[in-house]
Amino acid sequence: MEPIDGTTGGASWPGLASGGAGADFSTLRMPRLLVILTAAFLGLRILLTVAAPSEAVTGGGAIPWIDAREFRPVMNRGRKLVVYEFRADWSEPCKRMDETTFASKQVVQVLNSQFVTVRVTDRQKEDGKNTPAVSDLEKRFHVSLLPTLVITRPDGGEVSTLVGSTSALSTYHFLTRAVRSGSR
Amino acid sequence: MNRAILKFTAMSCFLDRIKVVYVIFMGLVIPVGMKWETLSRGAAESQTFEMFTGSVGVALVLTGLCLGAAGTSTSRSAYSGECLPLIFSRPLTRAEYVVTKWCAIALVCGAITALQNILVAFVGMCFGEVWTVQIIGAQVLERLLDAGILSAAFLATMLARNRILQVFAMAAFYVWLVGQTLPPVSVAGPNLPGLDGVQVAGGQMFFLASHRIGDFLLPGIHVYEAMNALNFPWIELVCYVSTLLVYLFAAVAMTTRRDFFYGTD
Amino acid sequence: MQQPGVCIEVRDLSKSYKNGRVQALDSVNLAVYAGEVLGLIGPNGAGKSTLFGCLLGLLRPDAGSVHFDGKPVDYLSVRRITGYVPERPDFEQWMTGRLFLEYHHMLSRCDPSTMAATVEECLTTVELDPAVWGRRLGTYSRGMLQRLNLAQLLVGKPRILLLDEPTLGLDPVGVKIVRKVIRSFRQSGVTAIINSHQLDEIERECDRVAFLRQGKVEKIENLKGSVSGPHVLFLRWTETGSEGQHSSLVRSLAQSMGVTVQEANRSWARVGVAGGEQAARLIREVVAAGVPVEEAVAERARLEKLFESEPGSQGQ
Numbered sequence: 001m002e003p004i005d006g007t008t009g010g011a012s013w014p015g016l017a018s019g020g021a022g023a024d025f026s027t028l029r030m031p032r033l034l035v036i037l038t039a040a041f042l043g044l045r046i047l048l049t050v051a052a053p054s055e056a057v058t059g060g061g062a063i064p065w066i067d068a069r070e071f072r073p074v075m076n077r078g079r080k081l082v083v084y085e086f087r088a089d090w091s092e093p094c095k096r097m098d099e100t101t102f103a104s105k106q107v108v109q110v111l112n113s114q115f116v117t118v119r120v121t122d123r124q125k126e127d128g129k130n131t132p133a134v135s136d137l138e139k140r141f142h143v144s145l146l147p148t149l150v151i152t153r154p155d156g157g158e159v160s161t162l163v164g165s166t167s168a169l170s171t172y173h174f175l176t177r178a179v180r181s182g183s184r
Numbered sequence: 185m186n187r188a189i190l191k192f193t194a195m196s197c198f199l200d201r202i203k204v205v206y207v208i209f210m211g212l213v214i215p216v217g218m219k220w221e222t223l224s225r226g227a228a229e230s231q232t233f234e235m236f237t238g239s240v241g242v243a244l245v246l247t248g249l250c251l252g253a254a255g256t257s258t259s260r261s262a263y264s265g266e267c268l269p270l271i272f273s274r275p276l277t278r279a280e281y282v283v284t285k286w287c288a289i290a291l292v293c294g295a296i297t298a299l300q301n302i303l304v305a306f307v308g309m310c311f312g313e314v315w316t317v318q319i320i321g322a323q324v325l326e327r328l329l330d331a332g333i334l335s336a337a338f339l340a341t342m343l344a345r346n347r348i349l350q351v352f353a354m355a356a357f358y359v360w361l362v363g364q365t366l367p368p369v370s371v372a373g374p375n376l377p378g379l380d381g382v383q384v385a386g387g388q389m390f391f392l393a394s395h396r397i398g399d400f401l402l403p404g405i406h407v408y409e410a411m412n413a414l415n416f417p418w419i420e421l422v423c424y425v426s427t428l429l430v431y432l433f434a435a436v437a438m439t440t441r442r443d444f445f446y447g448t449d
Numbered sequence: 450m451q452q453p454g455v456c457i458e459v460r461d462l463s464k465s466y467k468n469g470r471v472q473a474l475d476s477v478n479l480a481v482y483a484g485e486v487l488g489l490i491g492p493n494g495a496g497k498s499t500l501f502g503c504l505l506g507l508l509r510p511d512a513g514s515v516h517f518d519g520k521p522v523d524y525l526s527v528r529r530i531t532g533y534v535p536e537r538p539d540f541e542q543w544m545t546g547r548l549f550l551e552y553h554h555m556l557s558r559c560d561p562s563t564m565a566a567t568v569e570e571c572l573t574t575v576e577l578d579p580a581v582w583g584r585r586l587g588t589y590s591r592g593m594l595q596r597l598n599l600a601q602l603l604v605g606k607p608r609i610l611l612l613d614e615p616t617l618g619l620d621p622v623g624v625k626i627v628r629k630v631i632r633s634f635r636q637s638g639v640t641a642i643i644n645s646h647q648l649d650e651i652e653r654e655c656d657r658v659a660f661l662r663q664g665k666v667e668k669i670e671n672l673k674g675s676v677s678g679p680h681v682l683f684l685r686w687t688e689t690g691s692e693g694q695h696s697s698l699v700r701s702l703a704q705s706m707g708v709t710v711q712e713a714n715r716s717w718a719r720v721g722v723a724g725g726e727q728a729a730r731l732i733r734e735v736v737a738a739g740v741p742v743e744e745a746v747a748e749r750a751r752l753e754k755l756f757e758s759e760p761g762s763q764g765q
Contacts, residue, residue: 188555
């Protein structure tokens with residue numbers, strides 16, 4: 001039976017309505033670019049992970065934390081606001097906050113310029129009880145959850161509290177808000 | 185990139201009434217409302233709020249949109265031969281379909297949550313918060329990136345016909361999601377005896393698991409930090425891009441499988 | 450290599466599921482010529498949907514090949530000229546009829562400037578009420594959706610058509626439209642394969658019919674063209690008298706020619722003839738004997754008979 005529509009058995013492919021001539025290939029073809037990029041980035045990732053094994057990004061070193069046991073109000077010569085960070089060594093949220101929030105340039109900057117930073121480490125799990133300085137501070141500010149940030153004025157009056165591991169941006173806003181309201 | 189799929193997937197997100205209501209409510213009204221409320225009370229933002237304005241917010245919008253948009257024209261397969269999809273009888277490659285679907289969903293989701301972030305910033309500014317163009321721009325970019333990786337993960341999961349893999353993926357997703365909503369706190373005090381102690385330890389482990397899953401399966405990029413860092417965090421960028429590409433590659437590979445359109449293999 | 454004039458070529462196609470436990474297709478060989486309409490019939494579970502899946506490039510066969518005009522079916526160029534009417538299409542509830550066709554027009558990579566005109570033309574061809582063109586698909590009835598299904602076939606202006614139960618869910622008016630559409634593309638010389646349980650529409654519209662059972666092509670019937678070989682001739686005449694003298698005349702004439710009379714009545718008879726020539730001779734003699742013949746037609750082998758035959762019967 002002769003083909004009615006003029007095809008010549010595969011030699012010529014009749015023009016399409018849109019005239020969309022172009023390369024012809026299988027619809028199941030995996031794009032080469034995708035394969036190459038995926039392989040390249042995976043390789044790069046493995047390389048970087050192996051070459052630079054987890055450098056502890058603890059920007060905590062950029063902040064001059066004063067240990068609670070040593071802190072005296074007289075150290076606050078600049079009459080700055082005081083921020084107490086209540087934390088524990090075993091606490092995952094605290095570690096998280098160290099890695100992210102206290103490594104953030106914004107947060108580090110505002111802490112260093114506007115605050116006296118005091119670190120209160122709860123050691124009830126490790127030692128069974130806290131030192132008097134720590135337990136006094138915990139009682140004074142009613143701290144039961146960690147991490148908690150408490151901001152006080154130079155005279156000791158409480159300004160605000162932030163409970164829980166918080167993102168860098170929110171912590172930054174918390175600190176700047178305290179600076180604005182605390183300076184009134 | 186297939187214009188038809190791009191156009192009509194985006195349309196499906198906005199022309200489906202139920203989806204629109206859900207998205208506006210979860211994606212815009214709640215977060216902006218929460219921001220306004222907390223600031224007018226002078227309180228600190230809660231972690232729940234953070235959740236809504238971050239990658240979890242993107243995930244919530246995505247689940248609402250995806251339960252329809254991505255499932256289009258991939259067949260049901262109650263038993264072999266039940267339903268052959270119409271769309272793949274058209275001249276488009278599987279790769280084109282997958283990548284275009286991903287783009288459309290990611291753009292819509294990212295745009296909605298980016299808008300939400302902008303509104304939240306605006307509310308913040310009304311209350312005196314410091315929001316620079318750089319910070320806002322960084323937030324917008326972060327939401328788009330979050331949307332990119334979440335959409336790719338969703339798509340790869342939905343196109344994988346392997347039940348076990350899907351269950352595992354959904355479980356990982358829920359652990360991540362729940363972990364984000366748990367109060368990120370530890371209880372100060374000595375080791376609690378018995379069941380309480382186990383509970384506390386369990387909570388800690390869940391928190392850790394959630395964040396590890398998030399870091400590995402759904403990495404993000406802290407754009408603002410990256411912009412201001414002394415050393416650009418290359419590893420973060422490479423992790424993100426490589427995970428994204430793996431998801432896309434997997435999604436395309438799934439659709440080109442021998443019997444993608446049938447439940448039996 | 451590919452035979453000349455063959456548009457769709459299926460060679461030794463085999464497909465199984467569940468690691469070989471279910472053999473859906475077993476060495477199927479089929480050749481559809483350009484401009485031909487092939488009907489596909491068979492009992493449920495015969496493998497027709499699997500065959501369609503392979504023809505559309507959606508399923509990869511275990512063995513064998515499918516080529517359209519010499520090219521593998523999963524190629525872009527083949528997809529461009531293929532049209533498909535699925536048995537159970539997936540419609541988006543939020544789309545309107547017009548949007549749905551626009552979507553498929555865009556997907557078919559047709560010229561965007563012709564989109565509005567083509568969409569309206571297709572909607573008119575399937576006789577969908579213009580009032581519903583702008584309504585959401587969630588409000589469409591089953592029949593309307595099937596008409597839309599048919600319309601999407603036409604929108605891409607395909608050259609090769611695959612129709613899976615095109616009349617499913619349609620009322621008689623709808624079935625008429627399907628027939629109209631099939632006839633129109635027969636005139637324009639496109640090639641088609643139609644899978645249908647509606648045997649009478651197959652008989653009318655198809656050139657050949659392939660009978661599929663348990664994954665094998667058992668028989669291919671030629672429905673059009675001259676009938677060679679033995680077949681049944683149906684004769685009908687006007688019986689004026691009450692004695693039935695025409696009937697006995699026809700019977701005696703048939704017997705004298707050596708033609709077996711299978712069934713006879715007052716005004717009609719079914720006779721088994723050896724071929725076209727004998728049939729023509731019998732008709733001439735009957736007419737010459739004064740019988741007022743009204744109808745003389747060759748009966749094709751009824752398609753239902755294929756279903757009744759023993760499984761595993763020899764193919765033609």
